Amino acid sequence: MILVTAATGNVGRELVPQLLQAGQQVRAGTRHPDAASFPQGTDVVRLDFGDPGSVRAAVQGVRAVYLIVPETVDTDALTGSLKAMRDAGVGRVVLQSGFGAQDGGNPLGDAEDAVRASGLAWTILRPNWFMQNYNQMFRKGVRDRDEFAEPTGTHRTSFIDARDIAAAATATLTQAGHEGHAYDLTGPESLDRAAVAEALSAALGRHITYSAVDDDGFVAFMTGTGESDEEEARGIASIYAPIRADRTADVTPDLKRLTGRAGFTVHEFAQHYRHDWER
Ligand SMILES: NC(=O)c1ccc[n+]([C@@H]2O[C@H](COP(=O)([O-])OP(=O)(O)OC[C@H]3O[C@@H](n4cnc5c(N)ncnc54)[C@H](OP(=O)(O)O)[C@@H]3O)[C@@H](O)[C@H]2O)c1
Structure with a gap:
């Protein structure tokens, strides 16, 4: 099972069907599961980074997570969510960061540091402006x-289309050999x-x-x-x-x-x- 967080957003809504198409079992996390519409076969769950219980429940039985960090999510909530993933035995996390975030002094750079320190096997995608x-x-x-x-x-x-970010995410979530790598994604x-x-x-x-x-x-x-x-x-x-x-x-x-x-x-x-x- 692969969990896609922020699954109703630009990348998540493209990634869920691409993963299903690739034959994966997919869980889609959203704060409003009743309002969301996903392809048949998607396991839709309530996931709010501000509610640790919802994160703990969403990561049960998951082998990989595609982690999108909405602007409103702070470092404490992110660190707690990464701990919940480790406790649940999640095998790997792919973080959606941003082009140049590794230069520091920005929330996505902080998210990269938190993911690297999490003890989880990680991959980082750094897409340019969508x-x-x-x-x-x-x-x-x-x-x-x-x-x-x-x-x-x-x-x-060098703008990138969210559909292509989802394709890169599908590759890193479903193939071996991406652990410990960061990819700079452009169009x-x-x-x-x-x-x-x-x-x-x-x-x-x-x-x-x-x-x-x-x-x-x-x-x-x-x-x-x-x-x-x-x-x-x-x-x-x-x-x-x-x-x-x-x-x-x-x-x-x-x-x-x-x-x-x-x-x-x-x-x-x-x-x-x-x-x-x-x-
Ligand atoms: N736009 C760009 O050019 C660009 C470039 C590089 C990187 N980025 C980064 O990409 C990320 C945004 O990705 P995106 O555009 O795919 O997403 P998005 O369209 O901004 O959607 C974010 C989703 O996050 C969910 N969300 C909001 N608060 C949440 C919370 N507390 N807990 C759980 N889910 C929550 C919302 O879904 P629900 O309402 O269904 O819960 C929403 O659909 C950000 O980190 C941004 O910095 C953006």
Whole structure:
């Protein structure tokens, strides 16, 4: 049995069917099992990192865990959850970290340290910025205003599709030989935001504009579209610094090594998800 945490999120909802397709028994953890919809055959359980009893119950009989750490989960809850996994005899944990998190001073870097110190066999995936941010936090901007705004100037990012992160997760959860390894996951190309806007324009058949803004402009845009309140928007603005330092631009070979595929392009992503931005 493989447990997928945060299974209703961007990666979890892709990973559950991919693992089933690979012939695995899958348990999906969510705080709201009654509201969740998963493919037939999925064992859906209540899992809230803030409720240690729910974590202890969810990890019983599990051989591997795909660990996604939501922004609201603190280090104590994470450490307690890792202990519950060890006590239950979980064989390995694959942590979803983030590109550059190993540089430290960020919650995912702390999560990596906790996983390494847990005594569990571990693997770390470090995906770059998700393409799915454009149909999540920028959905309303693109759909209603034909625009998205980011504090990123002309800096490039090798965006990755959440479906490809799930494919890499499937490989590391089902194959031997990944223990003690960290993988830097990117998509196949490095694009600036003007090129992302071009891909969205081509998929939608209308002109989408990228506005290069400063942090205040970003907060104004996110609150103006109704995607965030001011506090959340300031928090998101604060994680853009590595992009402006050109630390998210490199394309790495790790996704292809794990899955045999270079991953979806931003053009393909925009085509496949175009209904999300239709008015
Ligand atoms: N977005 C990016 O560009 C990016 C890039 C690199 C790394 N990351 C990292 O990836 C992770 C997010 O992954 P994602 O986008 O796949 O997830 P997501 O879409 O943000 O979904 C997170 C899920 O976490 C669940 N959740 C929230 N609080 C919880 C709690 N207390 N206990 C258990 N589950 C809880 C929610 O499910 P329920 O409501 O069903 O419980 C939600 O669906 C974060 O650690 C983020 O820092 C993101």
